[in-house]
Amino acid sequence: MKILVCISKAPDTTTKISFTDGDTKFDESGVKYIVNPYDEWYALVRGLELKEAHGGSVTTVTVGTAEDDATIRKALAIGADDATRINVKPEDASQVAAEIAAYAKEGAYDLVLLGKETIDYNGSQVGGMIAEHLDMPFISLAEKLDVDGTTATLDKEITGGVQTVEAELPLVVSCAKGMAEQRIPNMRGIMAARKKPLNVVEPTNAAKQTSFVKYALPAPKSAVKLIDPNNMDELVELLHNEAKVI
Amino acid sequence: MSEKTAIKGGEFIIRDVKPEDIFTPEEWNEEQEMIAKMCDDFIAQEVEPNLERIDEMEEGLMPSILEKAGELGLLSLSVPEELGGMGVDFKTTLLATERLGTGYSFSVAYGAHTGIGTLPILYYGNQEQKEKYIPKLASGEWKASYCLTEPSAGSDANSGKTKAELTEDGKHYVINGQKMWITNAGFAKVLTVFAKIGDDKNLTAFIVDAESEGISLNPEEKKMGIKGSSTRQVFFNDVKVPVENMLSERGNGFKIALNILNIGRIKLAGAVLGGAKSGIDYSIKYANERQQFGRPISKYGAIRHKIAEQVIKCFVTESATYRAGQNIDDAIQAFIDEGMDKEQATLKGIEQFAPECAILKVAGSEALDYVVDEAVQIYGGMGYSAESPVERAYRDARINRIFEGTNEINRMLTVDLVLKRAMKGELDLMGPAQEVANELMSIPDFGDAPEGVFANEYKALKGFKKTILMVAGSAVQKLMQTLAKEQEVLMNIADLSIDTYMAESVLLRVDKMIANKGEEACKDEIAIVKTYFYDIADKINKSGKDAINAFAGGDEAKMMLMGLKRFTKIDGYNSKEARQQIAQRVIEAGKYNF
Numbered sequence: 001m002k003i004l005v006c007i008s009k010a011p012d013t014t015t016k017i018s019f020t021d022g023d024t025k026f027d028e029s030g031v032k033y034i035v036n037p038y039d040e041w042y043a044l045v046r047g048l049e050l051k052e053a054h055g056g057s058v059t060t061v062t063v064g065t066a067e068d069d070a071t072i073r074k075a076l077a078i079g080a081d082d083a084t085r086i087n088v089k090p091e092d093a094s095q096v097a098a099e100i101a102a103y104a105k106e107g108a109y110d111l112v113l114l115g116k117e118t119i120d121y122n123g124s125q126v127g128g129m130i131a132e133h134l135d136m137p138f139i140s141l142a143e144k145l146d147v148d149g150t151t152a153t154l155d156k157e158i159t160g161g162v163q164t165v166e167a168e169l170p171l172v173v174s175c176a177k178g179m180a181e182q183r184i185p186n187m188r189g190i191m192a193a194r195k196k197p198l199n200v201v202e203p204t205n206a207a208k209q210t211s212f213v214k215y216a217l218p219a220p221k222s223a224v225k226l227i228d229p230n231n232m233d234e235l236v237e238l239l240h241n242e243a244k245v246i
Numbered sequence: 247m248s249e250k251t252a253i254k255g256g257e258f259i260i261r262d263v264k265p266e267d268i269f270t271p272e273e274w275n276e277e278q279e280m281i282a283k284m285c286d287d288f289i290a291q292e293v294e295p296n297l298e299r300i301d302e303m304e305e306g307l308m309p310s311i312l313e314k315a316g317e318l319g320l321l322s323l324s325v326p327e328e329l330g331g332m333g334v335d336f337k338t339t340l341l342a343t344e345r346l347g348t349g350y351s352f353s354v355a356y357g358a359h360t361g362i363g364t365l366p367i368l369y370y371g372n373q374e375q376k377e378k379y380i381p382k383l384a385s386g387e388w389k390a391s392y393c394l395t396e397p398s399a400g401s402d403a404n405s406g407k408t409k410a411e412l413t414e415d416g417k418h419y420v421i422n423g424q425k426m427w428i429t430n431a432g433f434a435k436v437l438t439v440f441a442k443i444g445d446d447k448n449l450t451a452f453i454v455d456a457e458s459e460g461i462s463l464n465p466e467e468k469k470m471g472i473k474g475s476s477t478r479q480v481f482f483n484d485v486k487v488p489v490e491n492m493l494s495e496r497g498n499g500f501k502i503a504l505n506i507l508n509i510g511r512i513k514l515a516g517a518v519l520g521g522a523k524s525g526i527d528y529s530i531k532y533a534n535e536r537q538q539f540g541r542p543i544s545k546y547g548a549i550r551h552k553i554a555e556q557v558i559k560c561f562v563t564e565s566a567t568y569r570a571g572q573n574i575d576d577a578i579q580a581f582i583d584e585g586m587d588k589e590q591a592t593l594k595g596i597e598q599f600a601p602e603c604a605i606l607k608v609a610g611s612e613a614l615d616y617v618v619d620e621a622v623q624i625y626g627g628m629g630y631s632a633e634s635p636v637e638r639a640y641r642d643a644r645i646n647r648i649f650e651g652t653n654e655i656n657r658m659l660t661v662d663l664v665l666k667r668a669m670k671g672e673l674d675l676m677g678p679a680q681e682v683a684n685e686l687m688s689i690p691d692f693g694d695a696p697e698g699v700f701a702n703e704y705k706a707l708k709g710f711k712k713t714i715l716m717v718a719g720s721a722v723q724k725l726m727q728t729l730a731k732e733q734e735v736l737m738n739i740a741d742l743s744i745d746t747y748m749a750e751s752v753l754l755r756v757d758k759m760i761a762n763k764g765e766e767a768c769k770d771e772i773a774i775v776k777t778y779f780y781d782i783a784d785k786i787n788k789s790g791k792d793a794i795n796a797f798a799g800g801d802e803a804k805m806m807l808m809g810l811k812r813f814t815k816i817d818g819y820n821s822k823e824a825r826q827q828i829a830q831r832v833i834e835a836g837k838y839n840f
Contacts, residue, residue, distance in 0.1 A: 014836070014837065016834075016835060016836075070276050070279075073276060073280070074280060074283075077280055182287070182291070184284055184287045184288055184291065184318060185280065185284055186284070186317065186318040186319050187281070187284075187318060187319025187320065187322075187323070187332045188319055188332075190277060190280045190281060190284065191277070191332065193277075193280070194277065
């Protein structure tokens with residue numbers, strides 16, 4: 001089975017987020033990047049598990065610049081066989097999806113896996129767009145994926161329950177929590193990563209379709225107000241007049 | 247040999263080192279960063295969620311965590327590839343030790359297994375012994391303990407009473423005796439046991455199968471801290487050990503013990519660094535969350551002072567630890583280039599920097615103790631509760647000033663090693679010491695003042711080194727043979743050396759950072775260096791004064807004290823503002839971020 005896993009970088013979860021240029025740019029100074037956890041823990045690790053069970057190969061693909069190579073090599077350390085970086089700065093979901101699809105078309109992959117979203121922009125769009133470009137079925141938010149022959153069986157969470165779906169390969173799947181367990185790269189993996197191929201390919205120069213205009217941080221959390229448990233009237237009064245929720 | 251690799255252990259006292267000659271933690275490569283992250287992930291996944299169970303000594307838990315570490319390759323970082331290991335360089339093993347140093351009792355079990363447990367066989371074993379034991383120790387299938395200490399032989403390790411006698415058929419040694427404070431004893435399969443054959447003056451080391459007949463264990467010791475680390479007494483009652491299990495040669499055991507402990511000392515500095523960073527993170531987090539008088543306590547100067555001081559001590563320790571780590575790697579490489587095999591070269595390389603290893607052990611463990619002590623203080627009443635994370639950190643930290651040689655033994659060792667090298671002519675202390683003595687009697691040379699942001703500090707550093715030379719040189723002359731017994735003076739000289747080494751290390755690190763990133767980007771690090779120097783100048787002055795007044799008198803003492811005043815002079819500096827600035831940075835980030 002030939003598996004392609006889309007890998008994106010995302011700021012480390014403890015990053016302090018701030019903006020520059022009149023709130024139009026994300027301030028990257030001092031930011032540490034990690035592999036987007038949904039891509040790493042779920043898509044990549046499940047891809048590796050399927051390869052281990054059925055044979056085949058796991059290739060990663062990333063749209064990004066040379067600055068992304070460290071996060072790509074992390075994916076290689078975890079166990080991907082080879083990696084490709086499409087050498088262009090990602091601008092929006094449609095550009096990224098078009099670039100990945102153009103690359104994936106050449107590879108005749110049985111499965112294209114990616115995280116359900118990146119933890120920075122949370123767009124959740126790329127998977128569906130890739131499927132459209134490749135004319136493949138797309139299953140989003142899958143938390144379980146098994147393959148038998150050319151048929152994939154997937155579980156996905158729906159409100160109040162779980163839905164089981166079946167689809168024929170080739171297939172695009174966006175992976176959610178539950179798909180696999182985090183795999184810590186071992187020393188051999190880390191040392192092998194530098195010897196594994198990291199191919200850089202030029203982009204097709206797909207156009208972006210949207211532009212970021214402005215960023216804003218969420219309003220800071222206000223302080224907690226403590227009310228004496230015997231003073232219910234005050235609580236009701238505050239909830240009604242100040243918080244305006246009742 | 248390049249000039250860089252020619253730097254020798256203890257030489258910092260007489261030699262000026264340039265910033266470009268040292269390694270700084272800003273230079274970790276991608277692979278090393280990945281190893282560090284792997285260790286962080288391992289602690290977060292396997293150790294943090296199990297801390298309570300580990301401390302309760304749940305049967306089989308610690309060995310299983312060690313085995314998981316083995317699966318990741320973490321038990322075999324120092325082991326060469328041909329014996330199933332990773333063969334990474336020394337400073338990378340230090341980095342892993344640092345990151346796993348946040349694992350409380352696990353970090354002790356890990357350190358004991360991979361260090362004193364595995365290394366005696368790796369560095370002193372013959373090919374057969376290495377092939378038999380190392381791959382299984384590297385994978386974690388077998389765990390190892392180091393049996394040196396006895397009830398009556400602690401710091402005086404060579405005085406052990408455990409005996410080994412050759413059987414009449416010459417095929418076995420029979421070991422009898424008692425060992426104490428043996429880490430990992432509860433689950434170890436392989437023991438390195440030190441015993442004396444017949445009336446030998448020196449110890450001999452043996453590899454002993456822990457399942458041999460005649461070995462029994464006392465129950466687990468009830469300890470103040472590191473409660474999850476298995477620590478038991480091991481009794482040897484007519485234990486038969488095949489003669490081929492002797493490690494190295496008869497009588498070579500004490501040397502093995504010292505050399506292995508020596509490695510353990512610098513590794514301990516790595517481990518305490520991890521503990522210190524985690525202690526600082528807890529302190530900052532709590533100080534930011536805890537509100538009193540309507541504001542988070544991280545807004546108050548008294549708390550900010552503590553946090554800044556924690557950061558300074560940690561950053562300084564880190565600077566010195568990895569500086570020495572690179573020096574050791576360079577020395578190892580130089581020995582390999584001379585044709586020595588890797589294991590021999592590693593031993594020699596680390597031995598070369600034995601004074602620095604002892605210095606780092608003392609400075610690192612004392613930095614950690616400061617950090618955890620103030621962490622408890624920042625937590626206030628909560629810090630005294632067994633439910634707070636800093637309570638465990640506080641208790642667990644304390645052992646670091648005791649094991650791997652007490653800090654007192656290590657202080658004396660620092661001075662002893664340097665003086666012995668001077669006596670042997672390996673280190674020219676006497677020439678420079680004489681120059682300083684001459685300088686005392688001449689008109690002070692104000693010379694060319696150094697320039698740049700650290701002009702004041704480089705000048706002070708020269709003075710600190712002169713202080714060591716003046717005090718140590720004069721102490722040797724005055725006290726001659728009795729110096730070894732004047733422990734208070736030795737402590738003073740050790741402190742002079744420790745403080746100077748740490749000060750030089752942090753100065754060189756930040757100067758190198760400035761060269762790469764410019765002054766503006768390093769303003770917080772500059773504040774660390776300046777605050778440290780401002781404080782340490784007084785401390786060096788006090789150590790020097792105490793020593794001089796202890797062995798000199800009259801005009802001679804007066805002259806030295808005048809020299810001391812000049813050597814430890816430093817310009818005024820607003821350390822209060824500097825600490826505010828340092829604290830602000832980490833409080834804003836919510837974590838240690840240097």
